[in-house]
Amino acid sequence: MLNYILKRLLALLPTIAVPMVLLFVLLRLTPGDPAAVILGEEATATDIEKLREEMGLNEPIILQFIVWLGRMVRFDFGDSIFLRTPVSELVLAAATVTAQLAVLALIVAVLLGPLLGAIAASTTSKTADKAMVVGSAVGIAMPTFWLAILMVLVFGVILRWFPVAGYVAPTENFVQFLSFMAMPALALGVLEAATLFRYSRNGVLDAKFQPFVNTARAQGIGEKTITGKYVFRAALVPVVTVVGLSMASLLGGAVVTENVFSLPGLGKLLLTAVDRRDYPLIEGCIFLIAIIFVLVNLLVDVVCALIDPRIRLDSKD
Numbered sequence: 001m002l003n004y005i006l007k008r009l010l011a012l013l014p015t016i017a018v019p020m021v022l023l024f025v026l027l028r029l030t031p032g033d034p035a036a037v038i039l040g041e042e043a044t045a046t047d048i049e050k051l052r053e054e055m056g057l058n059e060p061i062i063l064q065f066i067v068w069l070g071r072m073v074r075f076d077f078g079d080s081i082f083l084r085t086p087v088s089e090l091v092l093a094a095a096t097v098t099a100q101l102a103v104l105a106l107i108v109a110v111l112l113g114p115l116l117g118a119i120a121a122s123t124t125s126k127t128a129d130k131a132m133v134v135g136s137a138v139g140i141a142m143p144t145f146w147l148a149i150l151m152v153l154v155f156g157v158i159l160r161w162f163p164v165a166g167y168v169a170p171t172e173n174f175v176q177f178l179s180f181m182a183m184p185a186l187a188l189g190v191l192e193a194a195t196l197f198r199y200s201r202n203g204v205l206d207a208k209f210q211p212f213v214n215t216a217r218a219q220g221i222g223e224k225t226i227t228g229k230y231v232f233r234a235a236l237v238p239v240v241t242v243v244g245l246s247m248a249s250l251l252g253g254a255v256v257t258e259n260v261f262s263l264p265g266l267g268k269l270l271l272t273a274v275d276r277r278d279y280p281l282i283e284g285c286i287f288l289i290a291i292i293f294v295l296v297n298l299l300v301d302v303v304c305a306l307i308d309p310r311i312r313l314d315s316k317d
Contacts, residue, residue: 019286019290023282028061028064035052038051038277051081055081080273082276082278083281090281091269091285093264097258097266098258101181101185102250105189106250108188108192111193112189112193112197113194113197113199114197117196117197117199118201120197121200122204139197142191144187151186152260152261162182163180165261167262167263167264168180184258192250251292255270266285
């Protein structure tokens, strides 16, 4: 298993390197002078030139890349140009909020999606199955921002069940923390549950007719045992994989959701950095997002290997 984990980790390293190199190139090719954007319209030519020197923008692009690569190897992102604060502090503080939102949304998605998918695949009522399938299709097609705004209107403005914006740390007041996080987590989690529902339902339906299931029935094993021990376990592999991929959707949706609900998370910080052309802050945010993707994919691979031993056997080839 250790060799399998090391192989998967080495295979995932380009997932970090390639986006970071592309980010460096794209930021430098973006039209406009970042120093002028940062300082604003009232800045003098002397101030702009001084900031360009501080940012190293007057150096040849090759030299900029070498310096940048050296900093990346040391995990040194420097200070935010606009906020004048170490990038690592800003990114970690924002990532804490985004992680809390993503975990709560993932809990909602995992509790709803696979459960309803298994029920839909096992029910004898075609009406109930079709209703859940239609509901999942609507959830998959629905934009995150539209559901977020709708929830603000209904549950925040009309019913006044939850606050429409803001954030309180769980260490300060856990009840208020949940009240502020309820709508953002539901907005992300419900839509993600629609995707998990589809894969869970299809996985259970497919596993029901596998040869090993028919063999178990022929041996006289009870249907409940077959469903719990064989069918659900076989259906778990694609579901676990989708749960890992859901992190991409959750992080992407967090960019919009955090702005709708004014959460000080990684998505909101990244948009602010892009708007202000804050190179170090943009690079720090993207680097952390890439790290999260690598770790989540590695965790998914390990869990799938534990569920299905055939994956570990295939990795030896």
